[in-house]
Amino acid sequence: MTAATADLSARVLAWAERRLPALTRLRRAESLPTRLDRRRIYVLPSGFGLLFGLLLFVMLVGALNYGNNAAVLLTCVLAGAAGASLFVGFRGMSGLVLARAQGDETHAGDPLQVRLRFEPGARARAGLRLRHRDLDVAFALPANAPADVALMIEDTRRGWQRIGRVRVWTDYPLGLFRIWSWLNPDAEFLVYPALERPAPPLPAGAGRIGEQAAAGASEEHAGLRDYRPSDPTRLIAWKASVRHDSLLVRDIEHRSGEALTLDHAALRGMDGEARIRRLAAWVVEAETAQRACTLRLPGESIGPGLGAEHRRACLRALALMPGHGDAA
Structure with missing residues (x-):
């Protein structure tokens, strides 16, 4: 034609x-x-x-x-x-x-x-x-x-x-x-919100994040829970799984110390959309690095958590935030 x-x-x-x-x-x-x-x-x-x-x-x-x-x-x-x-x-x-x-x-x-x-x-x-x-x-x-x-x-x-x-x-x-x-x-x-590219490194958490990232080195520092498909294989407690006849993983979400905190209010000097883009990038990066995180937004806190469901919950909350254009 x-x-x-x-x-x-x-x-x-x-x-x-x-x-x-x-x-x-x-x-x-x-x-x-x-x-x-x-x-x-x-x-x-x-x-x-x-x-x-x-x-x-x-x-x-x-x-x-x-x-x-x-x-x-x-x-x-x-x-x-x-x-x-x-x-x-x-x-x-x-x-x-x-x-x-x-x-x-x-x-x-x-x-x-x-x-x-x-x-x-x-x-x-x-x-x-x-x-x-x-x-x-x-x-x-x-x-x-x-x-x-x-x-x-x-x-x-x-x-x-x-x-x-x-x-x-x-x-x-x-x-x-x-x-x-x-x-x-x-x-x-x-x-979901656009991701800031390139995003700055993840902020330092208030707790022992380095110890959390190394979870799995010993079972005495972490509780055990049932395996979920989103869990990395390095967290599987093989000896405990054999004893209990079920697949168990070390629960880094319930360790002592605080998880990585991603706080909307801490990003001062940035407009609303820029904050949302950075937080979204950090949420994705935290899951990639297998680091539990807490997302703090005005009137809402999500986590601490880790895995695909936690990532989707955080990105959903960021996507539905009202638009802001002023720096704070």
Whole structure:
């Protein structure tokens, strides 16, 4: 499709949305699952389809003018194929179900990958496309085989983010008709704060952090608890695990002394967003270094803790903090 044809198609679709209220009624978010039915599927001829229709008209006029029955028959066959292609494309859209939408963890400024789960039902779906802003993703679905389609959202900010309206469309099988519908899933994805790069070293804790980082050297300095998948293998108490017939680890979260403290109020002289970016970077760095930490925010304290769940809890609290622009 040429640029001029694509521009003409976009203008026709925009005009249709302005003039036909039925096309704009789907601007509000909808709960999932969402099923496409005939009341919300729209059809317009493509640029190629308009040219093809003009060609058929010229062929028909010429065939009738010269009384050429073979040419009339050929014109009717081509017109019948064009009409059949419309119903084939419509069937590929009708009954399609958007079951759920899931987003991966990401930080502000980085792309957010959203996976849309489509269920085709008992009918195979070929030649489908998703359009979100400037991104166009092609996909096909075998019969009775739900699949995820990934969308990348580039413009991300910390906090809850919606993907907005997504257009699912097709010009299958002959490209003569543009068949589309709108999806507006009621799904929000939490975008974590951007990380300060490069971030300064972790602050010194108020307790014996050096002893905490070396946890595992002896069992008398740490309690034992059941193993969690997020625990590093160096903390596993092998001798105690053999005695108890279960996998145990040394609990550095309950050792004597305080954990590493990341205090929002201690970052004086920085504006609110800069503080949030630095604290987020420190939370990620503390988990990488396997150092238990406590995050102190205005009116809230999280921890001490260590592991993926603690990291997510800290980043969530930072992501949902109100914006501040003044230095303190």
